[in-house]
Amino acid sequence: MGYSKDQLLARLKELQIEFSQYEHPVVLTVEAQAKYVGNMGGVLSKNLFLKDKKHRYYVVSALADTKVDLKVLSQRLGLGKGGLRMAPEEALGEILQVPLGCVTPFAVVNESARHVSLLLDQGFKSQKCCIFHPLSNDMSIFLNAQGLDKFLKSVGRNPSYIDLEANPPVGKDQPPDLAAFVPSDSPVLSDLPEKAPPSQDSTGKSIGAATNSAAVTAKAVKPSGNAQNVKEKPVDSVRPSIPAADAGKFVEELLDRASALLLSEISEDSIKQHGGQLGDEVANNIKKCLREDLKNLATIFKNTAYTEGFYAGTRYQPKRL
Amino acid sequence: MEKTEDKNQQPEEEQVVNPWEVSAKDGGKIDYDKLIDKFGCQRLDQSFVDRVQRLTSRPPHVFLRRGVFFAHRDFNDILDAYERGEKFYLYTGRGPSSEALHLGHLIPFMFTKYLQDAFKVPLVIQLTDDEKCMWKNLSVEESQRLARENAKDIIACGFDISKTFIFSDFDYVGGAFYKNMVKVAKCVTYNKVVGIFGFTGEDHIGKVSFPPVQAVPSFPSSFPHLFSGKDNLRCLIPCAIDQDPYFRMTRDVAPRIGYHKPALIESLFFPALQGENGKMSASDPNSAIYVTDSAKDIKYKVNKHAFTGGQESIEKHRQYGANLEVDIPIKYLNFFLEDDAELEHIKKEYGAGRMLTGEVKKRLSEVLTELVERHRRARAAVTDEMVDAFMAVRPLPNMFD
Numbered sequence: 203m204g205y206s207k208d209q210l211l212a213r214l215k216e217l218q219i220e221f222s223q224y225e226h227p228v229v230l231t232v233e234a235q236a237k238y239v240g241n242m243g244g245v246l247s248k249n250l251f252l253k254d255k256k257h258r259y260y261v262v263s264a265l266a267d268t269k270v271d272l273k274v275l276s277q278r279l280g281l282g283k284g285g286l287r288m289a290p291e292e293a294l295g296e297i298l299q300v301p302l303g304c305v306t307p308f309a310v311v312n313e314s315a316r317h318v319s320l321l322l323d324q325g326f327k328s329q330k331c332c333i334f335h336p337l338s339n340d341m342s343i344f345l346n347a348q349g350l351d352k353f354l355k356s357v358g359r360n361p362s363y364i365d366l367e368a369n370p371p372v373g374k375d376q377p378p379d380l381a382a383f384v385p386s387d388s389p390v391l392s393d394l395p396e397k398a399p400p401s402q403d404s405t406g407k408s409i410g411a412a413t414n415s416a417a418v419t420a421k422a423v424k425p426s427g428n429a430q431n432v433k434e435k436p437v438d439s440v441r442p443s444i445p446a447a448d449a450g451k452f453v454e455e456l457l458d459r460a461s462a463l464l465l466s467e468i469s470e471d472s473i474k475q476h477g478g479q480l481g482d483e484v485a486n487n488i489k490k491c492l493r494e495d496l497k498n499l500a501t502i503f504k505n506t507a508y509t510e511g512f513y514a515g516t517r518y519q520p521k522r523l
Numbered sequence: 524m525e526k527t528e529d530k531n532q533q534p535e536e537e538q539v540v541n542p543w544e545v546s547a548k549d550g551g552k553i554d555y556d557k558l559i560d561k562f563g564c565q566r567l568d569q570s571f572v573d574r575v576q577r578l579t580s581r582p583p584h585v586f587l588r589r590g591v592f593f594a595h596r597d598f599n600d601i602l603d604a605y606e607r608g609e610k611f612y613l614y615t616g617r618g619p620s621s622e623a624l625h626l627g628h629l630i631p632f633m634f635t636k637y638l639q640d641a642f643k644v645p646l647v648i649q650l651t652d653d654e655k656c657m658w659k660n661l662s663v664e665e666s667q668r669l670a671r672e673n674a675k676d677i678i679a680c681g682f683d684i685s686k687t688f689i690f691s692d693f694d695y696v697g698g699a700f701y702k703n704m705v706k707v708a709k710c711v712t713y714n715k716v717v718g719i720f721g722f723t724g725e726d727h728i729g730k731v732s733f734p735p736v737q738a739v740p741s742f743p744s745s746f747p748h749l750f751s752g753k754d755n756l757r758c759l760i761p762c763a764i765d766q767d768p769y770f771r772m773t774r775d776v777a778p779r780i781g782y783h784k785p786a787l788i789e790s791l792f793f794p795a796l797q798g799e800n801g802k803m804s805a806s807d808p809n810s811a812i813y814v815t816d817s818a819k820d821i822k823y824k825v826n827k828h829a830f831t832g833g834q835e836s837i838e839k840h841r842q843y844g845a846n847l848e849v850d851i852p853i854k855y856l857n858f859f860l861e862d863d864a865e866l867e868h869i870k871k872e873y874g875a876g877r878m879l880t881g882e883v884k885k886r887l888s889e890v891l892t893e894l895v896e897r898h899r900r901a902r903a904a905v906t907d908e909m910v911d912a913f914m915a916v917r918p919l920p921n922m923f924d
Contacts (some may be wrong), residue, residue, distance in 0.1 A: 355668075358907065360622075360668075377823075381820075382815075495897075497640075497681075498897070498901065501681050501683055502681075502901060502904050504683065504684065504685070505684040505904075505909060506904060506906075506909065508684045509906065509908050509909040509911075509912045510908075512911075512912040512915065512917075513908050
């Protein structure tokens with residue numbers, strides 16, 4: 203259940219961000235939008251929803267006139283020459299939770315867009331007034347970059363503006379300058395069966411809460427993707443995900459690690475080497491290798507559970523006498 | 524015997540070590556023996572390491588075994604008291620000047636976590652957002668924001684929330700904390716603080732009055748919600764040795780206001796990738812491995828930028844062996860490779876020229892990647908609510924369990 207236009211407008215008002223709004227028939231393109239709001243003193247934005255080969259998503263928001271070259275951008279992000287393409291329509295609804303033709307930086311207010319990287323055109327900063335869709339194509343809102351920043355910060359985002367038209371060389375000695383914008387721990391959403399449970403009604407969210415506010419949603423929104431950045435990894439740490447205060451998941455993670463290590467310890471050679479003592483040998487090795495790892499996992503579990511309790515405690519209603 | 528450092532009398536060529544600047548003499552290595560001598564602290568020798576192992580019934584942390592934490596003040600008093608059944612609390616901190624945390628930043632936190640687990644004691648962590656606001660000229664909001672961001676990486680080091688209180692100066696200064704600040708401030712003359720920290724007439728008064736802020740977390744009465752009634756509780760401060768001046772000042776003042784002197788356990792500087800002449804710098808991305816670096820970044824940085832002691836050609840290398848004194852991969856492995864036997868083997872083979880630099884670098888990349896990966900996974904589990912909970916002024920009833 204994504205944020206609605208009205209909820210967004212209410213939030214902007216709560217944050218005391220200066221903006222104006224204008225309703226118009228539904229528009230699907232910048233040209234169409236320009237017909238209605240092009241002459242009102244603001245500068246239109248064009249917004250692209252992109253995806254890379256590793257199923258990571260990006261929103262590129264720029265002045266309508268800024269030239270955005272996807273090939274260049276792809277290189278600057280460190281994705282190679284053809285690494286970026288337009289995201290499929292389904293992703294729009296699933297991740298950004300906005301309709302077609304409505305990509306907007308405001309979509310990152312949604313929990314589902316937590317791992318979407320936001321690239322903002324530095325051109326916005328010098329404009330008095332920029333035009334965006336407020337999660338719906340039948341309205342445009344006008345605000346300046348500071349207002350946008352304030353909103354983004356309120357949802358836990360750190361707004362950073364870049365020169366989208368720049369084309370710096372990328373090579374062995376010049377690392378991709380936008381590499382920091384590539385999401386590092388995004389879930390593999392294309393085969394993600396479980397989505398965040400319908401988040402508590404946004405009215406339940408406290409004002410100005412960060413993206414991952416309600417402790418309830420903190421449980422299931424952990425990256426449980428199976429794909430991960432490519433690297434050589436030792437066999438006992440295949441799963442990147444950290445189980446939150448979910449006892450079942452926690453135990454599964456522990457058992458997975460222990461059994462992976464167990465299997466790696468038992469081979470023809472080790473059987474030959476240790477014979478009957480293999481059990482002892484393996485047991486000792488498992489304890490030695492996993493002790494610290496498992497303690498760390500347990501501490502994370504404990505901290506998460508405590509946090510959930512703490513959050514609940516700060517909001518509990520004392521018994522009425 | 525406490526020696527106070529008089530910075531104004533330093534001849535130019537001497538090495539400089541203070542909370543805001545670290546540089547070696549003539550761009551060479553930091554002379555730690557000289558530093559211990561000048562500062563007046565003690566070497567942490569093997570007997571301490573053995574004693575810690577005995578008292579905590581677990582293997583001592585790799586940083587202790589390898590002499591990364593190499594100096595102390597009154598650590599023996601802490602251990603004596605602990606043996607008698609008297610607990611203590613830990614105090615460490617971070618100046619949140621940047622979002623980018625590198626491995627050097629994690630070192631005191633990794634060690635502090637070990638101390639918390641091994642001795643089963645509580646911990647307070649100070650985020651000096653006010654200091655960075657003043658010294659780095661950040662806005663108040665930005666320094667507060669950085670403090671929260673850094674708190675997430677700190678939490679990811681694995682601290683136990685039921686025994687840990689994290690606070691930022693902007694949030695917490697006031698009440699009992701401030702009362703102690705005034706008590707400390709009254710005991711330190713302007714001249715003294717100029718002598719210790721090198722302030723000049725051009726420095727603004729914020730800087731001059733900051734030192735008490737970093738001093739008073741050493742006193743349990745600064746945290747009435749945690750240690751009320753425990754005025755006798757001792758404090759142990761794990762930190763890098765450049766923080767020593769703050770605590771020399773604190774130790775000087777403590778008895779005058781009726782408190783125990785805090786004990787210190789101090790670490791070496793983590794060398795920059797390019798070589799052993801100072802600290803890593805958060806502003807030069809290639810001088811350090813960041814906790815946000817990918818495996819590819821790590822491999823690239825280690826291969827391209829790590830300063831090695833290997834010889835110029837394979838033949839020369841096989842003949843003369845590597846210069847372990849300056850070799851950065853070996854130094855890094857010294858910090859992070861847990862297995863003593865493996866490290867010894869690598870040092871022996873590499874020093875004799877039988878192992879090549881590439882192999883050492885490859886092993887280092889693996890070790891660092893595993894470390895950074897583990898940190899990243901833990902970091903992903905830290906939510907804003909968790910930060911709020913760690914930073915809430917709340918009692919910690921199980922802090923000594």
